[in-house]
Amino acid sequence: MTVSSPRWATNRTGDRRVTKFATLLRNFLNPLHAVSLTSFRAVSVRGHRGFVSATLRGGGDKAVETMKGELRSLSLIAAVLGAAACGGRSKAARDEPDASSLPDAGNTGLSCDLPATPCGGDLVGTWNVVSCPLELTGALDPFQANLGCRYAETISGRLEVSGSWTADASGLFWDRTVTKGTHDFWLPASCMDTFLATDCESISRLVMSLGYATAECADEPTEGGCICAGTFDQRGGLATISSSPFQMGRYYATGSRLSLDIEEFGTLYDYCVTGDALIVTLPVASKVGEVVGSIVLQRQ
Numbered sequence: 001m002t003v004s005s006p007r008w009a010t011n012r013t014g015d016r017r018v019t020k021f022a023t024l025l026r027n028f029l030n031p032l033h034a035v036s037l038t039s040f041r042a043v044s045v046r047g048h049r050g051f052v053s054a055t056l057r058g059g060g061d062k063a064v065e066t067m068k069g070e071l072r073s074l075s076l077i078a079a080v081l082g083a084a085a086c087g088g089r090s091k092a093a094r095d096e097p098d099a100s101s102l103p104d105a106g107n108t109g110l111s112c113d114l115p116a117t118p119c120g121g122d123l124v125g126t127w128n129v130v131s132c133p134l135e136l137t138g139a140l141d142p143f144q145a146n147l148g149c150r151y152a153e154t155i156s157g158r159l160e161v162s163g164s165w166t167a168d169a170s171g172l173f174w175d176r177t178v179t180k181g182t183h184d185f186w187l188p189a190s191c192m193d194t195f196l197a198t199d200c201e202s203i204s205r206l207v208m209s210l211g212y213a214t215a216e217c218a219d220e221p222t223e224g225g226c227i228c229a230g231t232f233d234q235r236g237g238l239a240t241i242s243s244s245p246f247q248m249g250r251y252y253a254t255g256s257r258l259s260l261d262i263e264e265f266g267t268l269y270d271y272c273v274t275g276d277a278l279i280v281t282l283p284v285a286s287k288v289g290e291v292v293g294s295i296v297l298q299r300q
Contacts, residue, residue: 120272124167127298127300128164128300136157141287147206156184163177164176176235184230210241212241230288238269
């Protein structure tokens with residue numbers, strides 16, 4: 001099955017030039033076409049027919065999140081179509097390492113104080129996470145939860161990662177990590193400037209969309225706003241808290257920078273392979289704050 005470019009991919013002058021986004025769409029949907037995301041950049045999609053609600057150029061964070069959500073959906077469609085075309089599971093699913101053959105990860109003897117200087121290296125293999133605590137600090141972005149504010153302040157936060165992470169030579173990864181933790185934070189009164197929330201109890205339900213397993217908010221009597229206590233219990237995502245963490249996808253390693261899922265629009269990490277150790281840090285803050293500390297993994 002070959003999927004042609006949609007009609008909105010050509011401009012009004014009829015010069016049949018296909019936008020980079022249309023090329024990406026065609027590559028996703030054609031299971032016999034080599035998937036290549038290396039040419040994908042932040043481009044403006046013009047003349048759409050309701051597929052994308054906002055362009056990346058000038059669209060801000062909301063547009064990027066919209067685009068990433070659409071591309072995740074396309075990844076799922078591509079996997080289903082690929083499985084059907086091959087008469088069974090897709091190649092990625094067939095080649096996935098058997099989880100039953102993997103040992104339980106835990107404290108494997110490596111130090112949590114290994115230098116975190118990015119250096120790159122060979123990622124191919126299965127890596128077991130060492131139990132090293134991480135600190136969650138800095139500002140949250142409640143706007144991503146449809147609240148009426150762009151800033152919330154962390155009081156205290158802690159994460160701990162367990163499990164394993166696998167990369168193969170073809171550029172696919174499987175994330176069997178589990179990220180658990182707690183997070184206490186303050187939401188200013190301006191966060192309730194939305195028709196979706198009128199008090200701290202209703203805000204609790206909205207902030208869970210940032211990736212919390214549970215969240216409870218109560219009135220802050222002194223400064224106003226809400227004091228919230230959240231917990232995390234996330235499968236996949238390798239310490240990046242998200243409402244839709246990646247458990248399988250493509251990885252891109254360039255120098256000492258690692259991107260998971262969609263090049264430049266995926267989750268970014270700095271990494272260094274030294275001996276049998278993989279040290280990973282998050283250079284960019286997530287929606288729930290900045291992760292401080294190194295994720296240490298040992299080659300299986």
